[in-house]
Amino acid sequence: MKQENVILVDTNDAVIGSMEKFEAHEKGLLHRAFSVFLFNDRDQLLLQQRALDKYHCGGLWTNSCCSHQRLGESNLDAAARRLTEELQIEATALYDAFSFVYSARFDNGLTEHEFDHVLIGKFSGEPDFNPAEVAAVQYMGQQEIEDEITHFPEKFTPWFKLIYQRVFETYLDKYKK
Numbered sequence: 819m820k821q822e823n824v825i826l827v828d829t830n831d832a833v834i835g836s837m838e839k840f841e842a843h844e845k846g847l848l849h850r851a852f853s854v855f856l857f858n859d860r861d862q863l864l865l866q867q868r869a870l871d872k873y874h875c876g877g878l879w880t881n882s883c884c885s886h887q888r889l890g891e892s893n894l895d896a897a898a899r900r901l902t903e904e905l906q907i908e909a910t911a912l913y914d915a916f917s918f919v920y921s922a923r924f925d926n927g928l929t930e931h932e933f934d935h936v937l938i939g940k941f942s943g944e945p946d947f948n949p950a951e952v953a954a955v956q957y958m959g960q961q962e963i964e965d966e967i968t969h970f971p972e973k974f975t976p977w978f979k980l981i982y983q984r985v986f987e988t989y990l991d992k993y994k995k
Contacts, residue, residue, distance in 0.1 A: 824849040824886045846929030854883040858942040862957035874924045880975040893935045905945035912939030922976035
């Protein structure tokens with residue numbers, strides 16, 4: 819894992835400090851994060867399979883992109899940065915949709931405890947993904963995702979399983995009224 823800091827926050831998302839990313843995950847401290855969900859013109863969600871050697875959840879399927887903001891960086895700027903770094907794409911109509919707090923402990927002793935800002939946007943195309951970050955990508959519709967999670971929940975990240983339904987509802991409310 820790169821030496822990078824995360825922003826430590828309280829349960830109201832107020833900044834209380836910063837810490838090296840790996841240490842924050844070892845200690846399970848609440849920190850700011852973001853998750854991007856991109857939909858194509860057929861209302862399918864772009865999913866990524868995390869690179870196999872990620873420090874947690876390697877090889878699992880998840881939302882289009884996720885990471886941590888840097889100090890002084892807005893959610894939208896952070897999302898644009900990571901979309902370029904991970905998928906070499908630019909999203910359109912990207913907006914801050916909602917946030918939630920979750921915690922998940924992993925077999926390797928690390929804990930994700932995040933105040934996660936969810937961003938939703940549009941992208942129709944095939945990403946030229948960075949193999950150091952992403953193993954594969956695919957578009958899936960809501961029912962396909964439902965079926966996969968029902969039969970193979972172990973193939974998906976914990977945070978994705980928690981929020982994908984709310985993301986689809988939010989997306990459809992905004993774009994399909």
